Amino acid sequence: MDLTLNVWRQNGPEDKGRMEAYPVFGVSPDMSFLEMIDMLNDQIIRDGGDPIAFDHDCREGICGMCSMFINGEAHGPGRGVTTCQLHMRSFKDGDEITIEPWRASAFPVVKDLAVDRSAFDRIIQSGGYVSVNTSGETLDANAIPVPKPVADEAFSAATCIGCGACVASCKNASAMLFVSAKVSQFALLPQGQPERASRVKRMVDQMDEEGFGNCTNTGACAVECPKGIDLSNIARMNRDFLKASADGE
Amino acid sequence: MTKMLDSKIPEGPLAEKWTSHKNNINLVNPANKRLIDVIVVGTGLAGSSAAASLGEMGYNVKAFCFQDSPRRAHSIAAQGGINAAKNYQNDGDSVYRLFYDTVKGGDYRSREGNVHRLAEVSTNIIDQCVAQGVPFAREYGGLLDNRSFGGVQVSRTFYAKGQTGQQLLLGAYSALSRQISKGKVEMFTRHEMMDVVMVDGKCRGIIARNLVTGELERHAAHAVVLASGGYGNVFFLSTNAMGSNVSASWKAHKKGAFMANPCFTQIHPTCIPVSGEHQSKLTLMSESLRNDGRIWVPAKKEDAEAIRKGTKQAIEIAEEDRDYYLERRYPAFGNLVPRDVASRAAKERCDAGFGVNETGEAVFLDYASAIQRYGKTEGNIRGLKNPSSTEITELGKQVVKAKYGNLFDMYKQIAADDPYESPMKIYPAVHYTMGGLWVDYNLMTSVPGLYAAGEANFSDHGANRLGASALMQGLADGYFVLPYTIGDYLSQDIRTGGISTDSAEFNEAEKEVKERINHLINNNGTKPVDDFHRRLGRIMWNECGMSRNAEGLNKAIEDIRLLRAEFWADVRVPGSDDGFNPELDKAGRVADLLELGELMCKDALEREESCGGHFREEHQTPEGEALRDDEQFTFVSAWEYTGDPKEAKLHKEELRFENIELKQRSYK
Ligand SMILES: Cc1cc2nc3c(=O)[nH]c(=O)nc-3n(C[C@H](O)[C@H](O)[C@H](O)COP(=O)(O)OP(=O)(O)OC[C@H]3O[C@@H](n4cnc5c(N)ncnc54)[C@H](O)[C@@H]3O)c2cc1C
Numbered sequence: 001m002d003l004t005l006n007v008w009r010q011n012g013p014e015d016k017g018r019m020e021a022y023p024v025f026g027v028s029p030d031m032s033f034l035e036m037i038d039m040l041n042d043q044i045i046r047d048g049g050d051p052i053a054f055d056h057d058c059r060e061g062i063c064g065m066c067s068m069f070i071n072g073e074a075h076g077p078g079r080g081v082t083t084c085q086l087h088m089r090s091f092k093d094g095d096e097i098t099i100e101p102w103r104a105s106a107f108p109v110v111k112d113l114a115v116d117r118s119a120f121d122r123i124i125q126s127g128g129y130v131s132v133n134t135s136g137e138t139l140d141a142n143a144i145p146v147p148k149p150v151a152d153e154a155f156s157a158a159t160c161i162g163c164g165a166c167v168a169s170c171k172n173a174s175a176m177l178f179v180s181a182k183v184s185q186f187a188l189l190p191q192g193q194p195e196r197a198s199r200v201k202r203m204v205d206q207m208d209e210e211g212f213g214n215c216t217n218t219g220a221c222a223v224e225c226p227k228g229i230d231l232s233n234i235a236r237m238n239r240d241f242l243k244a245s246a247d248g249e
Numbered sequence: 250m251t252k253m254l255d256s257k258i259p260e261g262p263l264a265e266k267w268t269s270h271k272n273n274i275n276l277v278n279p280a281n282k283r284l285i286d287v288i289v290v291g292t293g294l295a296g297s298s299a300a301a302s303l304g305e306m307g308y309n310v311k312a313f314c315f316q317d318s319p320r321r322a323h324s325i326a327a328q329g330g331i332n333a334a335k336n337y338q339n340d341g342d343s344v345y346r347l348f349y350d351t352v353k354g355g356d357y358r359s360r361e362g363n364v365h366r367l368a369e370v371s372t373n374i375i376d377q378c379v380a381q382g383v384p385f386a387r388e389y390g391g392l393l394d395n396r397s398f399g400g401v402q403v404s405r406t407f408y409a410k411g412q413t414g415q416q417l418l419l420g421a422y423s424a425l426s427r428q429i430s431k432g433k434v435e436m437f438t439r440h441e442m443m444d445v446v447m448v449d450g451k452c453r454g455i456i457a458r459n460l461v462t463g464e465l466e467r468h469a470a471h472a473v474v475l476a477s478g479g480y481g482n483v484f485f486l487s488t489n490a491m492g493s494n495v496s497a498s499w500k501a502h503k504k505g506a507f508m509a510n511p512c513f514t515q516i517h518p519t520c521i522p523v524s525g526e527h528q529s530k531l532t533l534m535s536e537s538l539r540n541d542g543r544i545w546v547p548a549k550k551e552d553a554e555a556i557r558k559g560t561k562q563a564i565e566i567a568e569e570d571r572d573y574y575l576e577r578r579y580p581a582f583g584n585l586v587p588r589d590v591a592s593r594a595a596k597e598r599c600d601a602g603f604g605v606n607e608t609g610e611a612v613f614l615d616y617a618s619a620i621q622r623y624g625k626t627e628g629n630i631r632g633l634k635n636p637s638s639t640e641i642t643e644l645g646k647q648v649v650k651a652k653y654g655n656l657f658d659m660y661k662q663i664a665a666d667d668p669y670e671s672p673m674k675i676y677p678a679v680h681y682t683m684g685g686l687w688v689d690y691n692l693m694t695s696v697p698g699l700y701a702a703g704e705a706n707f708s709d710h711g712a713n714r715l716g717a718s719a720l721m722q723g724l725a726d727g728y729f730v731l732p733y734t735i736g737d738y739l740s741q742d743i744r745t746g747g748i749s750t751d752s753a754e755f756n757e758a759e760k761e762v763k764e765r766i767n768h769l770i771n772n773n774g775t776k777p778v779d780d781f782h783r784r785l786g787r788i789m790w791n792e793c794g795m796s797r798n799a800e801g802l803n804k805a806i807e808d809i810r811l812l813r814a815e816f817w818a819d820v821r822v823p824g825s826d827d828g829f830n831p832e833l834d835k836a837g838r839v840a841d842l843l844e845l846g847e848l849m850c851k852d853a854l855e856r857e858e859s860c861g862g863h864f865r866e867e868h869q870t871p872e873g874e875a876l877r878d879d880e881q882f883t884f885v886s887a888w889e890y891t892g893d894p895k896e897a898k899l900h901k902e903e904l905r906f907e908n909i910e911l912k913q914r915s916y917k
Contacts, residue, residue, distance in 0.1 A: 012828065028527060030665075035527045038779070045777040045823050045832065053829055055317060057490040059530045060659065062415055063321040085662050110461055111829040114317075118438065121318050125430040129423035130382045134302045134728050136373030138380040142337060145391030155384035155409055158416060162320055191382040 001027045001093035005040065007052055008100045013108045013116075019098075029089035033076065034059060034066065036088055054113040061085040061226065064161030067168070068113055069100040074165035074224040082163060082226045102164050104173035106211045117164050119210040120178060126206035127199040128182045130191050150188055157184040159227045166221035166229075172213030177221040179207050180237035181229045187240055197244035204241050254507075254887055254902035257689040258362035263908050264344075267366040270690070271733055275740035282307030285739050286470040286747070288455055290442045290497050292319035294414075294720060295703025296476030297421035298727025304433030305424075306732055308739075311468055312425070313437045313457060315492060315834070320422045323478055323490040324723065327414020328535035328656065330396060330406035331720040333371040338395050342403040344368045349909060351718060354400040354587050355683070355711020356861035356877065357911050358510070358885070360904060362690060363708050370729040371721050375407055377728060383420040385409050396540055398716035400587035400916070406717045411535050411656045417720055421727070440466075441834060443762040444500045445473060445699060448754045452504075452699035456755075456762050460834060463827040465759055467750035471742045472698045472735060475501060476727065479682040479704035481514070483842045483849065484794070485786025487679035488520060488533040494838035495845050498686050498705050506694040507887035507900060509687035509707035511845065512853035515714055515862050516795050517680035518544075518591035521663050521673075522611040531678040532663055534614065535656055536716040539584045541619035541649070542673075544591070546603040546612050548572040553603045563605070563613055563672050574598055582916040589713045589862045589875070590916060592677035596795050597873065599676070606674050615672035620645030677795060681719060683710040683862065684852075687887040687902070691734035692726060695887070700735060702726035707885070712861025769836045770826045774819035778836045781816045785809065785839070785846055793850050798866040802854040806847055806895065813843040847894040855899065858882045870913075879911050 002025045010017030024040050031039070034056055041051035057065040066083040070076030076086045091097065099113065107115040132138060146154075158181070166177035183200050186192025192199070215234060222231045259270040277285065285308050289300040292314040300312040314322060334347040347368040352359055375393070379385065385407050386394040395404040409416040428434040439460040446454040446469075454469035480495035481487040502508050519534045547553045548570050555561035574594055576583045586594075595612050598604070605611050624645025628636040636644070646669050650657065657668050664674070686694050686701035688708055693700050703723040710718065749755075792805035816839070824830040859868040859875035860882070868876045885902040 028525060030524045031527045032529070035529050038529055039527060042777050042779065045821055046775070048823075050823055051832060053831055057316060057321060057492050058323065058326045059491060060326060060532050062412065063316070063323075063325050063490060064318075065316060065321050080658070081662060085659075087662070087665070089665060114829065117317060121320070121426070121436075121438070124320075124423065125426040129427045130380065131427060132377075132380045132424075133305055134298065134377060134424055134732075136370065136377045136729055138376045141335070141375045141379040141385075142392045144379060146387055147391050148387045148389050151384055151387040151391075154382075155386075155416070158384050158409075158419065159412060161325075161415075162318065185384065186382055189382050189384070191380060 001029070001088070001091065003027055003091065003094070004096045006096065006098045007112070009052070009112055010109050012111060017109070027088050029087070031088045032059065032084060033068070033070070033086040033088065034084050052113065053111040056084055059084040062161060064163040067102050067115060067163055067165070069102060069168055071098050074102070074168045075226055080226060080228055102168035104167045104212070106173065106175070107164060107167065117162070119212070120162050120164065122210065123175070123179055123203055123206045124182065127195070127202035130186060131195060144190055146189060154185050154188040157181045157188070157229065157233055160229050161227055163226065165224050165226060167212065169220045169224035170213065171218065171220070172216060174215045174221070175207050175212035176215040176234045176237070177225060177229055179203050180233035183237045183240065184233040187236060196240065197247060197249040200237060200240040201244045201249045254687070254885070254900050255689070256360060256362070256902055257691060258360065259690065263361060263365050266362050267369055274734065274737040277736045277740050277743060279307050281743040283309070284746070285309065285742055286311070287735070288468055288470040288473045289313070289476060290455065290474065291322065291476035291478060291703070291705070292425065293322035293324035293476060293478055293703060294418055294421055294723030295705070295727040296322070296474070297418065297425045298724050299474055299476060299702055299731050300434050301421065301424035301428050302728055302732040303735070304428035304431070310428070310434040311437065311470065312434055313440045313442055315439065315441045315460060317438055319425055319436060319438065320419060322418060323493050324418045324720070325415050326490060327720055328411040328533060329537040330398065330408035330413045330717040331374065331417060332398070332405050332715070332717040333375045333407060333721065334368055334405060335372050335375060337393060338404045340403045342405050346403065347371060347405065350401045351709070351715055352711065352909050353914060354715040355713050356875065356914055357711065357879070357883070357906065358860055358904065359709055359711030361906060361908055366730065367709050367722060367725050370725045373729055374721060374724045378417060378420050381420045381423060383409070383416050385416070396537055397585060398536055399539060399585045399591065400582070400715045406537070408537065411537070411653060414720060417724065421724070442477070442497045442500070444758050445504050446754055446758045447504055447696070448748070448752065451697045453748045454750065454755065456758050461829050463830065465762060467755045467759060469748035469750045471739055471745065471748065472700065474700040474702060474731065475686065475705050476702045477705045479685070480842070480845060481679045481682055483785065483846050484679040484789045485782050486523065486528060486531050486790070488517060488531050491530060494842065496838050496841045498701070499841040499845055501686060501694065501696065501699055503890050505696045506699055507687040507889055508684065508848060509885050509887045510684040510712070510852065511849045511888065512793065512856065512863055513683035513712050513861065514679060515588055515681035515683060516592045516677045518588055518595055518677050519614060519675045520678035521660065522606055522608065522676040532659065533678070533680065534660060534673065534675055536588070538614060538653060538656060542584065542614045542616050543573055543618060544575050544584055544612055544614055545571045545573045546598045546605060550602055553605060556605045557607060557609060572603070579916045586916045587713055587715060592795055593864060595677055611674040611676045613672040614675045616649055616668065617672070620649055623648035679790070679794070681714055683707065683712060683714055687885065691737060692731050693738065698738060700731060702731050712863055765837070766826050766833070769820070769822045770833060772820055772822060774821040776819055776821060778820060778822065778832060778839050781812060781820060781843070782839045784812055785843055788812070789846050789849070793853050796864045796866050797853050799854060802850045805850045809843065809847045809850065810895070816840065816843055844894050848888060848897055851895065851897060852886055852888065856882060856886065877913070883911070
């Protein structure tokens with residue numbers, strides 16, 4: 001297939017940035033989206049140009065590094081996949097494809113399609129853990145039974161890959177889905193109970209400090225989430241947050 | 250004759266070595282730990298857990314990773330599970346059995362002392378992770394579930410669906426984040442270690458490059474830990490993440506750290522086959538799939554040909570015309586033989602003309618009988634009377650989905666084929682490197698003050714790693730071994746005071762790094778970095794892959810040398826060195842892989858035996874199994890850099906087996 005790509009080029013956080021058009025020829029439907037970009041970059045380099053910068057690493061949908069906004073959707077068309085899992089068979093010959101970075105003031109552009117998501121790390125640092133030392137001298141693992149449905153629900157929340165698609169998809173650039181996934185994982189498990197109230201307070205405060213927007217319940221985040229993180233996590237976090245605030249945490 | 254290397258394994262009975270060692274090594278008291286700085290390069294399972302533990306103990310830690318967050322290290326991609334000798338299934342598992350399986354699985358080329366320690370601390374890992382809130386899979390009673398992995402006859406693998414690495418890494422990342430928030434660990438993301446700095450014969454820091462601004466930075470410490478992962482990407486196509494590389498280890502090698510058994514590479518039997526020239530990486534289908542899936546090829550060549558041409562489908566092949574070759578050759582272990590054995594068996598069938606995709610390099614991994622089996626049991630559990638075969642199939646699919654759903658989805662996405670309906674096609678691919686930096690029992694390399702942990706070291710897996718043991722080793726090293734053993738060395742440094750970066754040694758190291766970057770960026774060649782990387786990969790896969798011979802290895806060494814010369818003359822690195830430039834990062838890494846590849850071939854050439862993943866065609870039994878030579882090769886090959894990989898100097902560490910009898914490995 002032959003395609004035209006409209007790609008966001010921006011030299012750094014201070015640069016204004018612009019769209020640029022690139023024709024690509026001979027794309028195989030078996031290629032992944034990123035392999036198609038590899039092919040384009042190979043050509044750009046051979047022609048003496050500046051290749052398109054983008055983040056990627058595992059290329060199997062789990063590291064959360066890749067982050068392209070394709071034709072107006074985080075990680076492009078298709079549900080439950082990251083950009084690296086998107087295959088060119090989802091497009092057809094002659095298509096025009098627009099590729100932009102995540103857009104959110106809390107995620108400044110590093111270059112082209114790569115953005116700075118360190119705000120997410122700082123939110124986790126504010127309380128996204130169980131305060132247990134790493135001596136290994138804890139209880140025997142089976143001394144803490146967890147009913148299977150509860151464990152499964154905690155696991156589902158814990159599968160968030162921290163890619164930021166939720167923020168990019170939200171018109172307010174809210175990070176509620178990301179934060180609530182971590183809050184929920186621990187809120188569901190017995191190990192998370194002692195710090196439950198302080199954790200949600202600290203993480204929500206940090207989220208606000210980073211400049212993420214408010215949640216207005218449109219649900220776009222959950223639709224675009226490659227891991228299917230459920231909106232019920234946000235509801236759980238809101239309940240916990242209200243309770244913690246009322247209890248004076 | 251050169252002196253044998255000393256592994257510093259403590260004296261005493263095997264089961265008491267670790268405890269007595271911990272009781273006897275020097276400690277640094279809490280007040281003095283505040284005076285000591287440690288650098289940890291890498292934040293995968295090994296690095297995150299080490300940095301978190303060292304910070305918690307009171308050391309001042311700086312941690313580095315090249316991704317934009319520590320949570321994205323390649324460990325995140327591990328799928329199937331982590332081993333521990335908990336014996337929760339009451340199937341006769343024990344520390345000894347895990348130790349024994351690991352030494353045997355490694356084809357008797359690992360150290361008894363290290364492996365026993367690993368088996369001992371394995372149980373603490375599970376306790377620790379559960380305490381941190383890692384959501385492992387559970388049974389209906391609320392207790393932890395287990396599955397089986399290759400090369401063992403017990404069920405000791407803990408898992409979280411097909412995302413075990415993710416959950417364990419997020420656990421370690423949370424412990425690390427906690428120490429970052431306390432100010433005990435300072436985290437440097439999007440930073441790459443460019444070299445280690447030696448002062449008075451000791452490792453005293455690193456030169457790092459800020460990958461966003463391009464600036465070079467000096468970081469000093471009393472000790473440096475490399476937890477920078479494996480080097481499978483020397484093959485270009487592998488299951489490793491795109492950024493995985495050897496540079497941190499290789500830089501250390503060039504400063505005096507020995508590389509041990511570099512040719513011991515694991516080729517994983519179940520990966521999605523190569524589909525075309527554009528391919529950038531290969532995707533693993535977890536070994537856990539061999540719990541329930543059956544591997545086969547057609548028994549008749551004409552059927553295989555028809556399938557390759559697309560005129561016949563797998564499901565049209567009658568049961569009696571299928572060759573379940575692992576079950577046939579290895580009745581005792583069947584589909585759960587170790588990886589090296591399973592991979593070679595697949596290659597043997599495909600080379601003989603029984604492969605099942607267009608390239609002839611694929612075999613089937615079939616879930617049809619598992620779906621039936623689970624469907625019937627589930628029907629019974631639900632009390633269905635005479636369920637129809639459609640009902641059984643439907644129920645069976647639901648069970649399989651619950652166990653392996655995300656893996657099946659992944660397959661479907663890549664191969665555009667539904668594995669619930671027809672068998673998956675799989676083929677072996679490069680997956681893991683058992684070789685790595687040589688370390689002693691304390692995990693110190695041959696350079697004083699320089700440590701290596703996780704996949705970056707060579708220590709525990711011999712010539713073949715058992716499934717679900719890398720995660721175990723990474724966390725064992727990082728949480729429970731290194732934080733203690735490093736104290737023995739650091740106890741000498743309590744009066745040293747801070748190490749200055751304002752020294753001739755730091756100047757010199759930074760200058761060298763700068764010169765190399767300048768060379769790459771100003772080279773003005775014609776070909777992108779990937780061009781060279783792909784070619785290197787092809788040489789390595791063909792000559793130093795699943796089977797090797799002297800002629801091919803000699804040729805590979807010459808080809809790699811030519812390719813390396815061409816790289817330095819003709820690589821084109823676009824852009825500049827003062828900003829974000831992923832091509833420049835890649836160029837530096839590929840330059841190092843081009844040297845490592847040569848050393849791997851040299852190591853493979855000199856090891857005139859077959860063991861584990863190292864299969865020399867000249868050394869095999871009449872049935873085509875690996876033929877070890879214990880008389881001559883019961884040692885670790887540790888290579889010293891002398892200016893040229895070809896001239897590397899061999900040091901040997903003798904492997905002594907006092908508790909396990911060396912045997913021809915058999916899984917029949
Ligand atoms: C697809 C896949 C599935 C797997 N499944 C399993 C499984 O089920 N069970 C199992 O036991 N094992 C499994 N493994 C193996 C296992 O995942 C790895 O061996 C293990 O996670 C390695 O951990 P690590 O901490 O040593 O290194 P990594 O996780 O690779 O981390 C390396 C770190 O080093 C950093 N780094 C590297 N170089 C530099 C540098 N120069 N400067 C700064 N930072 C640097 C990186 O940023 C990263 O943080 C699997 C491997 C793959 C590829």
